[in-house]
Every structure is written in structure tokens, then in C-alpha cells.
Amino acid sequence: MPDQGETQQPAPSHIYYFSIGNGTWRGRFTFRVQSWRSAHRERIGLKNGALAASLVLLQSLLGPASLLSKITPQPQAGEFGKAENLVVLTKFGVTLYRLNEVYVLDPDGTTVRVLAHERFGPVPVPHILTRTFEYPAKIHDDGLSSTYNMPLLGSPWILSYQISDDHNSLDGKLTCAWAEATEKARRTMR
Secondary structure: OOOOOOOOOOOHHHHHHHHHOOEEEEEEEEEEEOOHHHHHHOOOHHHHHHHHHHHHHHHHHHOOEEEEEEEEEEOOOOOOOEEEEEEEEEEOOEEEEEEEEEEEEOOOOOEEEEEEEEEEOOOOOOOOOEEEEEEEEEEOOOOOEEEEEEEEOOEEEEEEEEEOOOOOEEEEEEEOOOEEEEEEEEEEEO
């Protein structure tokens, strides 16, 4: 039992999504295939191979994509709170990728269940360029970093994020057996 004068610290997931993540973040996204041979061994399929090749081609011709992320906390929702995140990758105003996520926070304070709906390209093509799926995440004890285990482009990816000391910028590294991506974003609005 805590001492009378001792205050209980907020859960890491509450710090991450409600205190720090809340708001609009803008930045850039890069994508690079490290080994097409490994992608073939992973059996990512024709569709995912074509999507990956398109991202590589677009970035080699036009540079990194613009990243927008809007996180909306819902502390009273569910058993321990939720947050919604809209992620959009664009180039010259054209949507390359759109991801709508709901983060369902576990009472343990670190585990998160992510409900996701993604779309590749500017126009929804149901069941071909869109899908709905679920995956796990973990917020680390400091509430300033996270790890997501997301299935993407036919492979399991590990997404690692670190918030800066000033709580206004974010570095992300996304890796799988055959590719890597980076996200660098700065908060533009709370």
C-alpha cells in the first residue's frame, strides 16, 4: 500500500497515448527493400511484391513520402482507455497509404491490442488494396517508447518508436526480413 503522501504514476500506455501522443504529428516516411531474394523466400506474394516495388520506385523518383498521424485519446472508453490513430502517407497530395487504428489499452498498463484497417493507393479497392486486421503492441515502462508486431506486405514487421526528451518528436524504425522503413515526425498540433 502506497504511503499517504505518495502519488501513483500514470500507466506507461496512458503516458504514451494520452499525455504525449495526443495531437497531430507530421514528418517523413522512407522505405527500402534490403533483399528481394529474402522477400521471395518469405513468399510475400505478387500483390505485396508489386506494392513494395511501387513504394521503392516512387521514393527513388520523388523522394520520401510525407507522413501525417493524428492521435485522439479516449481515456474513458473501454476497460482502461483507447486511442484512435489516423496515419496517411502522401506524395504531392496523392494518398499512397492510409491506416486507421484503434489502440485498446490493457489494464496491465503496457499491453495494447491494435485494431487496424489499411488501404494502399488513393482509391479504395476492397479486398485487393484494403484489409482489416489486428495485432499486438507493447508500451515500454517509461511511456516514451513502444514496439508493435504488425503484419505488413505479407511479412511480420517489428515497429519500434522512440519519443524525444522534449516529447515533441518521434523516431520510428520498421523492419522485417527483407525491408526497412523509417518514420520521423514532429508534433504540429495538440
